[in-house]
Amino acid sequence: MKVAPGSVSVTEMEVPAPGEDEVLVRVRACGICGSDAFRLASRSPRWDNLVPGHECTGEVIDAGARFRDLTPGDPVVVIPLIPCHRCSYCAAGDYGLCESYSFIGSRRHGGMAEYLSVPAKNLVRLPEGVDLITATLVEPLSVAFHALRKAGDVSGKSVVVLGSGAIGLLTVYAARVLGACPVIATDKVGKRLRFAKLLGVDQVVDVSAAEASEVVLERTSGRGADVIVDCSGSALAQSRALRMAAKRGRIVLVGTPHEDLVLSPDLVDQVMRKELSLTGAWMSYGTPFPGLEWAQAVEYVARDQERLRSLITHRFSLEEAPQAFDLVLGRKDSFIKVVVEIGHGRGSSEGPTQGRESVNAGPVE
Numbered sequence: 001m002k003v004a005p006g007s008v009s010v011t012e013m014e015v016p017a018p019g020e021d022e023v024l025v026r027v028r029a030c031g032i033c034g035s036d037a038f039r040l041a042s043r044s045p046r047w048d049n050l051v052p053g054h055e056c057t058g059e060v061i062d063a064g065a066r067f068r069d070l071t072p073g074d075p076v077v078v079i080p081l082i083p084c085h086r087c088s089y090c091a092a093g094d095y096g097l098c099e100s101y102s103f104i105g106s107r108r109h110g111g112m113a114e115y116l117s118v119p120a121k122n123l124v125r126l127p128e129g130v131d132l133i134t135a136t137l138v139e140p141l142s143v144a145f146h147a148l149r150k151a152g153d154v155s156g157k158s159v160v161v162l163g164s165g166a167i168g169l170l171t172v173y174a175a176r177v178l179g180a181c182p183v184i185a186t187d188k189v190g191k192r193l194r195f196a197k198l199l200g201v202d203q204v205v206d207v208s209a210a211e212a213s214e215v216v217l218e219r220t221s222g223r224g225a226d227v228i229v230d231c232s233g234s235a236l237a238q239s240r241a242l243r244m245a246a247k248r249g250r251i252v253l254v255g256t257p258h259e260d261l262v263l264s265p266d267l268v269d270q271v272m273r274k275e276l277s278l279t280g281a282w283m284s285y286g287t288p289f290p291g292l293e294w295a296q297a298v299e300y301v302a303r304d305q306e307r308l309r310s311l312i313t314h315r316f317s318l319e320e321a322p323q324a325f326d327l328v329l330g331r332k333d334s335f336i337k338v339v340v341e342i343g344h345g346r347g348s349s350e351g352p353t354q355g356r357e358s359v360n361a362g363p364v365e
Helices: 034-041 134-149 166-177 190-198 212-219 235-244 265-273 292-303 305-309 318-330
Strands: 002-004 022-031 055-062 075-078 115-119 123-125 159-162 183-187 203-206 225-230 245-253 277-280 312-317 337-341
Touching: 022 134, 034 318, 055 115, 055 134, 075 134, 134 166, 134 225, 134 292, 134 305, 134 312, 134 337, 159 166, 159 212, 159 235, 166 183, 166 190, 166 225, 166 292, 183 190, 183 212, 190 203, 203 212, 212 235, 225 235, 235 245, 235 265, 292 305, 312 318, 318 337
Parallel strands: 159 183, 159 225, 183 203, 225 245, 245 277, 312 337
Antiparallel strands: 022 055, 022 115, 022 337, 055 075, 075 123
């Protein structure tokens, strides 16, 4: 629970009582998202005394007779968005644009707890054999699929992913399984680029040593990239995207910006002369709720567990959650995805790693 800006504590709480349309879930694992870290660091009181976490999995405890698709013991992944299902955007299936939504881990208590009560509509049953730790990647992988969906059909097209953090790496993976070629990843951290190689990227660009736009133009014989997904939020990366895009290329903005983007006359000229399309991607939802992106994410996590599990570089117990958030906020160690384990049930094949790195892709930098 957040008790002060940048500080969480482990607190005893009562087991939540499910509402009429809700199901009680025993949480088994919860990933830490960059948005969780943002809310934790914020000085706004709106997130005080809030249990964070929305990338969570667990087992159904009590579904009640009403919910015939769910039975006690079922392994599930939690869908964090709770749309109103009443506004015009929900009626159109654009649930991520809902005008009156709630959200697990930011507007109501989240998954960094032993028990979580959620609407039955917000649970997806996982296939047998899916590890509940690895399944914490379903939600962020759905974000990656959604970003690429905003770019249209990427099969056979050149895709550049700017920024190789967790979402960037999952976007690299999604682009590859959707048939994009070549797939190029950029970052300034060597460890992240090594993970990109493990995920099957065709080329990596260390932006601390080379100009990404020049490398992309060379790789594409001067044509430029058909699709560019910015997962960095960096103004410099967004400017590069305009320069490296092919004519009628599509640029998708995913990373949260933390600085102003100033467009020079030359960059605006690039947009016009190349007839570029610039779009944003927000969350990962479609119709029927929660959408195709979630079905894709569950399918590929189930199909490719070992490779995707490599992105979970650090695992902590619930009692160690303060240390987990310290790691994410302090950035004193190189990490990709940090997961907090909450008990050990079906799909958890080993105990907590007490914050140790659980996999490697070469030495930590």
